[in-house]
Amino acid sequence: MLCRMTTRRALVLTPLAAPAFAQAPWPNRPVRVINPYAPGGTTDVIMRLMAERLERALGQPFIIESRGGAGGAIGTAAGAQAIDGHTVVVTNTGPLSVAPALPNPPPYDPARSFTYITMFGGAPILVAVRAASTITTIGEYIAAARARPETISYGTSGVGSIGHLAGLIFEQATGARLLHIPFRGASEAEVAVLGGEPTSIVNTLGAHGGAVRQGGLRGLAVTSAERMPSFANIPTLVEAGLPGAVVTNWFLLAGPASMPAEHASRINAVCQAAMAEPVIVERFAQMGLVSLGNLSGAQIRDFVAAEATRWAPLVRQAGITG
Numbered sequence: 001m002l003c004r005m006t007t008r009r010a011l012v013l014t015p016l017a018a019p020a021f022a023q024a025p026w027p028n029r030p031v032r033v034i035n036p037y038a039p040g041g042t043t044d045v046i047m048r049l050m051a052e053r054l055e056r057a058l059g060q061p062f063i064i065e066s067r068g069g070a071g072g073a074i075g076t077a078a079g080a081q082a083i084d085g086h087t088v089v090v091t092n093t094g095p096l097s098v099a100p101a102l103p104n105p106p107p108y109d110p111a112r113s114f115t116y117i118t119m120f121g122g123a124p125i126l127v128a129v130r131a132a133s134t135i136t137t138i139g140e141y142i143a144a145a146r147a148r149p150e151t152i153s154y155g156t157s158g159v160g161s162i163g164h165l166a167g168l169i170f171e172q173a174t175g176a177r178l179l180h181i182p183f184r185g186a187s188e189a190e191v192a193v194l195g196g197e198p199t200s201i202v203n204t205l206g207a208h209g210g211a212v213r214q215g216g217l218r219g220l221a222v223t224s225a226e227r228m229p230s231f232a233n234i235p236t237l238v239e240a241g242l243p244g245a246v247v248t249n250w251f252l253l254a255g256p257a258s259m260p261a262e263h264a265s266r267i268n269a270v271c272q273a274a275m276a277e278p279v280i281v282e283r284f285a286q287m288g289l290v291s292l293g294n295l296s297g298a299q300i301r302d303f304v305a306a307e308a309t310r311w312a313p314l315v316r317q318a319g320i321t322g
Contacts, residue, residue: 026263027086030061034082034089036075037157038068038185042206042287046120046251047090049283053274054267068184071158073099073106080108080256088117088255088267093248094161097307101315102160110308115259116300118271121289122250124224125166126205127154127237128217130194138221138240141200145176153179153198155189160320162249163203165311166223168318170202173242193217204249205231206287223247228288250292250307252300264297 033051035044044064051062067075072095079089096110108114127138135141145152156163159182167178181198183189186207193201194216201208201217209231211217219234225246227236237245253271255264272294274280284291295303 026260026266027058027060029086030063031058032082032084032087033062033064034075034079034087035064035066036068036072036079036089036091036095037066038187039066040187040207041157041185042123042204042249042289043090043092043251045206045287046289047253049280050120050253050271050274054270057270057273058266069158070106071095071099071160071164071182073160077106077108079254080113082256083258085259088253088259090120090251090253092162092251093307093311094158096252096304098160098162098165098311098315100308101312103321110304111301113257114254114301115257115261115264116297116304117253117255117259117264118268119292119295119300119303120251120253120271120275121284121291122248123204123206123288123290124222124228124236125163125202125247125249126208126212126219126234126288127170127200127202127221127223128193128208128212128219129200130196131215131218133199133218135199135220136218138235138237141220142174142176142240145178146174149177150179152176152200153181154200154202155181155183155193155198156201156203157186157189157207158182158184160315161203162247163201164320165314166245166247167202168314169245169247170237170242173237173245190217204288206289209287222288224288230285230288250303251289261297268294 033047037043047064054062067078076089076091076095099106129135154167186203189201190208205222212219221237222234223237223245
């Protein structure tokens with residue numbers, strides 16, 4: 001009798017215990033999205049477009065938190081170190097393929113510290129001056145920079161940012177010497193240039209396209225191989241005789257290395273669907289953002305490594321210390 005009762009109890013308890021092994025749906029609370037720059041830049045604009053779609057599809061808020069500093073490395077490090085299971089980071093070239101080459105690299109390894117989720121695309125760098133400037137063409141800008149070393153200044157999103165490196169490439173290609181003035185983000189740099197100092201801005205086109213269209217900034221050149229369809233009146237540096245000055249700032253979404261692959265896949269699927277929407281296609285085009293393809297996490301990792309191979313020698317040669 002005792003044996004039969006024990007067996008019966010086991011049969012009753014087994015189905016009650018099964019639900020304890022079922023995984024809770026993810027996300028099951030708000031997701032924090034770290035933007036490693038000041039609000040208003042390209043990373044911020046991209047992620048606000050994506051956050052709306054992610055919230056609708058996944059049923060939880062995607063809350064953007066701006067944590068600027070160190071050319072994007074501080075916020076990117078926070079994304080790599082997150083342990084709450086509900087944090088991702090939208091980041092770009094500087095923190096992932098430039099900062100690791102600095103003498104004091106950030107506390108993360110781009111090859112091991114992240115689960116890469118989605119590649120949003122790449123955009124060229126814009127060289128622009130305020131509309132009231134006496135400099136009206138890229139030729140005049142080059143001539144002025146050559147004639148008066150370090151009197152032509154340029155603002156960027158920070159030391160070691162892709163805009164900073166584009167400025168260094170420009171100097172190498174032209175023999176000019178510019179004065180670099182770093183800011184904490186694109187918005188701060190733009191406000192300063194519109195206010196009269198520095199002379200120019202050298203930063204991602206997407207962050208400043210609105211100011212160009214509205215007439216506050218005058219675009220002198222972009223660093224794409226060919227003119228951007230949405231900014232067809234702005235020539236390229238290639239047209240100015242600088243074929244080696246093709247530079248792209250790319251943007252991606254990543255989670256910490258501990259992020260489960262299925263969570264990354266869920267986010268990627270929503271982002272890919274969003275980027276196929278006509279309204280998003282048009283918005284990205286207005287920002288000068290060009291698709292780099294629906295890359296897998298492994299492909300994004302390889303892409304980041306290849307970009308680091310390109311930029312590391314320039315970082316060391318220029319003596320950038322961070």
